[in-house]
Amino acid sequence: MPIMKRKQKVSDEIPTASLADIAFLLLIFFLTTTVFNEEKGLPIVLPEQSEEQDVSPKNLIFFIVQSDGRVIVRRGESEQEQTVSYNQVEGILRAELAQNPNLIAAIQTDPRAAYRHMVNVLDEVKLAGAERISLQELEN
């Protein structure tokens, strides 16, 4: 019977040559579309609860953040006050730190002031390179 002996021309194998391409394509697709949400921010270490230090007033500089975002600068010893906008804080603090590297930047914020005003000042203080920062709520 000639029909039975006829050789089949269609390949009975699944073509696997492009499988690697498909797999790598998927791999690269997922690698490039994955977004890692990085943690970013301004780090600060709060003092322990019981920890209270006595600081000599000459090592202090106060940045008092008003509810409208203006900043009052007061050097620890003197009663002299100076009202500035927040973007001047960096320059002021940098000059003070050059004279006294032990200076503590105390940020006192009005409780009604928006969070962003306090962060603006903290940002400036960080940019000035201050290592010793204190965060307080303005009393009265």
Added chain:
Amino acid sequence: MAIKSGGFRRKSGAESEIPTASLADIAFLLLIFFMVTTVFRKEKKRTIEWVEANATEKIDEKRKNILHIWIERDGAVYINDVLTPFDQISEVVRPIYADNRELVVAVRGDRDVPYAQINTITEELQEAGAVRVTFATRLEQRAMRARR
């Protein structure tokens, strides 16, 4: 001359093709490996307006060591998707901190939240003993001011 036909025409017995049959297996293995090892954070995103800062740093800490505290504009505080009253923050944070001493608390506050609320949170965190805090910020978008 002994060699007439020349060495160039001699058929080499070695296979000159790179075997690609197992390439698909390797690629799928990699794919499955990355799929299995990827961990997704379950926490829901809150809608807040971020504060911006030029001094924004990348926090080099493992994800499992970071606890987010969200403060929405209306003053609602969320920790791990749970609405938490202000006076209970320390009670919520204390056991988390006890489990993981490396804990860093990322305060994600809306830019218009009054500072009094942020201050309450830092006080509560001090009470819980979690003193490593970051104020989560975005890098300031507008052009950096000229320095000096």
